[in-house]
Amino acid sequence: LYPREDNKECVDLLRRARIAFQAGRTLKECFRLTQLEALVRMLEEHECDFVDALGRDLHKPRFETVVFELITVKNEALHAITNLKKWMQPQPVEKNLSTTLDECLVISEPLGVVFIMGSWCNPVQMCLVPLVGAIAAGNCALVSPSEYTVHTAELLHRLIPFYLDNECFHVILAGISDLPEIVELKFDHVFFTGNKEEGGKIAVAAARTLTPVTLILGSKNPCYVDQNCDVATTVQRIAWACFHNAGQSLMAPSYILCHTDVKARVVQALKCCLMEFYGPDPRESRSFGRMVNLEIFSHTRDLLWRSGKVVVGGQVTEAEKYIAPTVLTEVAESDPIMQQEVFGPVLPILSVNDVDEAIAFINKQEKPLCVYAYSTNSNVISRIMQETSSGSFCSNDCILQSLMVALPFGGVGACGMGSFHGRYSFETFSHRKASLLRGTRFECVTYLRFPPYEDRNLSLMTWACALSQKSQGWCQIL
Structure with a gap:
């Protein structure tokens, strides 16, 4: 593991950032634009370094690093650069009789110094996409990459001081067990992505200082496959979502609720699809990753061995932290794989007789971060979207809804609170201040x-x- 910042160093970095913020360093549009442009330049100039770091941490293919880590962050930053002037402008609101000659505005002001904790699943994306929002909103920030992806964390720790303002933005190397204590140092907002257990500890620590939090937490993400669907396309899209980054994703489908009429075809199509994606031995494929560490490897392997029946994959190599892309059938709701969060390349398939049964199954569980549905029947899609609750929903594809700058991405219920991406990131890290600019006219009326x-x-x-x-619903004469 990398050497960790001690509490004294964190206190010093927080003090420096607070001094910089109070001096108004981050308030001007030109400063924010300069920092966002520098972030884009960092990703472009060090693409090979990021590919190497993620390759060492997760055996991540270059394609996945460039597309789902670097390009995703660049898209966010360029979107913020294009729209920053509009986002920063005061927003006028509807007036009433008594404020006709006044100004009624909502002003977005930065919160102050924020703390961003990234996950190991997407260690660049989950650190830097929130950072884009924090910069755009005019905040200073401390960023804590996951200790599990040590090479990526060290790279961010080394590069960010060369590109971003050294007083306003800092990377700290802290272990997950240290984060609640750091949160208690009192920030103006805390942004965390990760699992529920750690997210709960962060929320408790933040509550002690009344610090607002955004939590993006892992969950069991259901995927319904209807009898009316294009099986080949459906399986390709699900397989990609489940097995990219060796299944280590907060947004990947956790299990399939498959209509009994197409289950056999889906299983057969998955076998063919995985052969096409990764060849006869995925261990030899340059397109397939590895588990991030032995702890996650062992947890996933144990759940795999104690659940259902393996119909594809199932091979493991502890020395390489390798688990083959695996499909399970004959899975019961009570099996361990259905009871715990799984960050690994294991896809359980459960049978349902119709969409009603699928909806009932989803609604029995805690609200998930994502719900997916595959069907050519628009009524089926509408029903699942409207009759289930989740952080996000996507029909006939997976994960893409979590990457779009125009859509908010976040949790609900047990999978978190708050959202980010695009303008929603800007608003997450802003305070929307109600402002009424009045004169002293009409006292002949307001004296009442x-x-x-x-x-x-x-x-x-x-x-x-x-x-x-x-x-208006209220007395205009006031």
Whole structure:
């Protein structure tokens, strides 16, 4: 493991960042744009370094690193650069009779110094996409990459000081067990991606100082496959989502609820698809990754061995932290693989008789981060979207909804709170301040609210309130 920052160093970095923020260093649009442009330049100039670091941490293929780590972050940064001026402008709101000559505005102001904790599943994306939002909103930030992806963390720790402002932005190398203590140092916002257990500890630590939090937490993400679907396309898209990055993704489908009429065809198509993707021995494929460490490897292997029946894959090599892309059938709801979070290349398939049974199954569980549904029947898609609750929903594909800058991505219920991406990241790291800019005119009317309280004044106020209820719901004469 890398050497960790001690508490004293974190206190010093937080102090420096707070001084920089209080000096107004981050407030100007030009400063924010410069930092965002530098972030893009860092990713472009060190693409090979990131490919190497993620290759060493996760055996991650170059394609996956470039497309799902680097390009994703660059898209976010370029989107923020293009839209920053518009996002920063005060937003006028609807006026009423008493504010006709006043200004009613919502002003987005930065929160201050924020703390961003990334996950090991997507160690660049989950650190830098939130950082884009924090920079765009005018904050200072401390970023803590996951200790599990040590080479990526060290690379970020080394590069960011060369590209971003050295007083406003810092990378700290902290272990997961140290994070709650760091959170208690008091930040203005905490952003965490990871598992529920650690997310709960972060939330408790943040609550002690009344610090607002955004939590993006892992869950069991269901995927319904209807009898009316294009099986070949469906299986390709599911297999890619489940097995890219060796299944280590917060957004990947966790299990398939497969209509009994197409289950046999789906299983056969998965066998063919995995052969096409990774060849007869995925261990030899340059397109397939490895588990991040022995702890995650052992956990996934044990769940695999104690659940269902292996119909594809199942091979493991502990020395390489390798688990083959694996498909399980004859899985029961009570099996260990269905009871715990799984970050690995294992796909259980359960049978359902119709969409009603699928919806009932999904709604029995805790609310997931993602729900997926494959069907050519639009009524089936609509029902699953409307009759289940989840952080996000995608029909006839997987994961893409979590990468789009125009869509918010976040959790609900047990899989977290808050959201990010694009403008939603800007708003997550901003305070929307209600601002009423008034003059001193019309005192001949507004005096009615002042003591001494007369019945006549109350009658006039009640009358005015009744007139305005249809539009404003409150007394316009105030």
